[in-house]
Amino acid sequence: MFENKERTDISKLGEFGLIDHLTKNITLTNPSTIKGAGDDAAVLDFEGKKVLISTDLLLEGIHFDLAYTPLKHLGYKAIQVNLSDIYAMNGIATQVTVSLGLSSKFPLEAVEELYEGMLIACKKYNVDIAGGDTSSSKQGLVISVTSIGYADEQDICYRNTAEEGDLICVSGDLGGAYVGLQLLEREKNIFLENPQIQPDLEGKDYIVERQLKPEARRDIVLLLKSLGVKPTSMIDVSDGLSSEVIHICTQSEKGCNLYEEKIPLDPMTYETAREFNLDPTVCALSGGEDYELLFTIRQSDYDKIKNDPDISIIGNITEKAAGMNIISKSGIVHPLKAQGWNSFK
Amino acid sequence: MFENKERTDISKLGEFGLIDHLTKNITLTNPSTIKGAGDDAAVLDFEGKKVLISTDLLLEGIHFDLAYTPLKHLGYKAIQVNLSDIYAMNGIATQVTVSLGLSSKFPLEAVEELYEGMLIACKKYNVDIAGGDTSSSKQGLVISVTSIGYADEQDICYRNTAEEGDLICVSGDLGGAYVGLQLLEREKNIFLENPQIQPDLEGKDYIVERQLKPEARRDIVLLLKSLGVKPTSMIDVSDGLSSEVIHICTQSEKGCNLYEEKIPLDPMTYETAREFNLDPTVCALSGGEDYELLFTIRQSDYDKIKNDPDISIIGNITEKAAGMNIISKSGIVHPLKAQGWNSFK
Known part of the structure; x- marks a missing residue:
């Protein structure tokens, strides 16, 4: 090297x-x-x-x-x-x-x-x-x-303080780091088979960078402060959205509804996932390493964040008995799973 | 295992x-x-x-x-x-x-x-x-x-605040952890050559324990406080007495005289070092892992610590130009070295 x-x-x-x-x-x-x-x-x-x-x-x-x-x-x-x-x-x-x-x-x-x-x-x-x-x-x-x-x-925002009715928000977009990793692994394997072939990562800068050079979201902490919003709970997305939502719900003793169509995906993440025959939503839910911030806010704070392009509202906190659910684009309700969740369509 | x-x-x-x-x-x-x-x-x-x-x-x-x-x-x-x-x-x-x-x-x-x-x-x-x-x-x-x-x-005691004339003190005794390690290595090699032979560590509990189960000297921090002594500088003995004294002197821009005869050695450390044909003083100076506290005090604090059996005064801080020296039992002055120092008699 x-x-x-x-x-x-x-x-x-x-x-x-x-x-x-x-x-x-x-x-x-x-x-x-x-x-x-x-x-x-x-x-x-x-x-x-x-x-x-x-x-x-x-x-x-x-x-x-x-x-x-x-x-x-x-x-x-x-x-x-x-x-x-x-x-x-x-x-x-x-x-x-x-x-x-x-x-x-x-x-x-x-x-x-x-x-x-x-x-x-x-x-x-x-x-x-x-x-x-x-x-x-x-x-x-x-x-x-x-x-x-x-x-x-x-x-200070803990994981165990989300309340029923709170909105579930996430910064940036998800799944990119995981798809970027698939790309790097593929090119590595091609290289190992034939060292003459140079890696082809052209036009894939964004997702490669999401994997190799992530940015922690200090800016979101400062943004929320400037907007006068204190999240009711917060966690970073290191293990995949699904796992983090489950952490917040379990520790807060609550349930949730997550809406697949609301999960923010970059177009490059979407397209490249499709090239690998991966479900882009699965990449966001289970991929991990995006280092975005997942947080819950009171409904009364909705107006303060609704126009921010860097924050997506992806669901809401429910009572524990309602369970942790994800609602697919076609409207079907599936229980949210941390691992081994791979396709619900 | x-x-x-x-x-x-x-x-x-x-x-x-x-x-x-x-x-x-x-x-x-x-x-x-x-x-x-x-x-x-x-x-x-x-x-x-x-x-x-x-x-x-x-x-x-x-x-x-x-x-x-x-x-x-x-x-x-x-x-x-x-x-x-x-x-x-x-x-x-x-x-x-x-x-x-x-x-x-x-x-x-x-x-x-x-x-x-x-x-x-x-x-x-x-x-x-x-x-x-x-x-x-x-x-x-x-x-x-x-x-x-x-x-x-x-x-708070830093490393770089020792003053000329200060007394150099150390808690407990030194070299035991290193000699204990020699013992364990020997028994390991015997075992590897002949797994039928059981390790012979009898009567060596103290030095084996110094290596395997050291005790950090919280008690010395509390003792010094109760005696009303604030060290002028302090460091723990993890890499050998010699290396730690050099850290204090170099960072304080001072010299020192260390007296070989004052370095505290447990009799078991002394005897076992001899069995291994090691110089017990070298074990204390270069062995490391004793996790005792090395510190300097003002001469005016001498009376407060002189009767404590767990603290040895082993030398004094001098001006930088005088160099860092160790005076052997026979009275010969040698420059103190951190590594490769192995016998000065």
Whole structure:
């Protein structure tokens, strides 16, 4: 992967040397970061606000395939995936810690690329890398990111507080990350069979980017605040719409009606799913990795959001006894399932 | 490893099922834990105190060898290692997040054992498991722990604030974890050559435990507070005394004199090191994993700590130009080195 590039063996630097090398250009920009990397622990100050903490583990071969994932994108995504959890609490992310397990096949230049993607993501979202850990790994690349943020108590959105009659909303569009993955997998397999053939991803930028370089929806948190809307519950769409809706309903002890025709799909997602003989709705419901925000609002807030092109109202919360349902385009009611749900037409 | 025990395949539970299963018995005991596992992020409240965050990555084959590490001990150690960083800031740890990458060879019962060790450590140190992540791993066991704690601003001890004339102190004794590791490695190799021979660790409980089941020194943080001593700098001994002293001196821009005869060694560490033809002082200086606290105090605080059997004064901070030195038992001055330092007699 790095044959034509400079290769510096990490062991020349040692663990402390590597940490120094990676962190020397970090500029701390958040007033809450009192002390970043370089001591036993980071020191943060949230001045009486509530502190939010979330953590994700990304493992080579499970969460990413280095065959088609540029390291800079991977670093970017590793941060986004984690920040998304803070936004899903209606909070603002301010710091991350980054732990890396690096196999010896990784030269310093590869680690730099990965870290550069992380720094770009952090800069864009105004987040400080405040610490971490590095280690050699016998097993491939291991990335563990913990993100830290804050919120005023009255702003925090949990999963278990949706109320009957609330509207179910989702930001952006869904299914793109999953369809993008299918495309990348196909091109990888073609390449493995015949390395002379170059990947054909032309015109598919949007969905490839949805998979490789997702954007956490900090903007939605800020938008809702500016619209004066506090969601009654919120979660990010990491495992597929269906799974997330079920989380909110189960934890809130409620049911729901979800309307297939209301689920936002980008035309490219739709068309490419069809090329793969996939049901686009299934890609949205079960695909995952879209990192959009799914939230519920009071009906009285409907007027505030109804004209926003980036928010779709896709259903409503019902009493628990009514069950969790999805109503197909043809009007048929199906129970919502998290996994193995693959076609209801 | 689990041949004679019940085996439940983790895939039967799925990721959410596994998380529920592991976290269902968690009781949150810290007033700062507002919301633990079960949402996108944990919600914490430190009421204006400074927040401390530290993270460690533990990888199979690098940080632990499952051939001689019982999983319960490993879970216990994974927590201790991480809490130690919070204590090294002179803070009190209150929460951890735990991420696990589990290979398919791991049955549920193995994960339960690992997690039980973690819960025991957390209970003993009054720390809440407030969240985490689980994933399958293609590569062996991956453990990532992030610990969170707090301190009043004026109590926090950094690495870079040692002053000339300060006394260098260390808690407990050193080198035991390293010598314990040599013992375990030897018995592993004997076993691999002849599985009929049972490991001979008799009478070596203390040093084996120092390696497998270290205790982070929360008690020292509390002791120093009760004695009215605020260290001028502090760090935990994870990489060996020598490396930690160098961290403090380098970051504080100071030198030091360390006295070999003052370095605390347990008799069992001393004797066993000799059996392995190792210099016991080298084990203390370069061995690591003792998780004792190394700190500096003002000379005016000497009377407050001089009678404490659990604290040794091992040297003093000098001006930077004097260099970082260790004075041998025979009175010879040697420059202190972090790595490759192996005998100066």
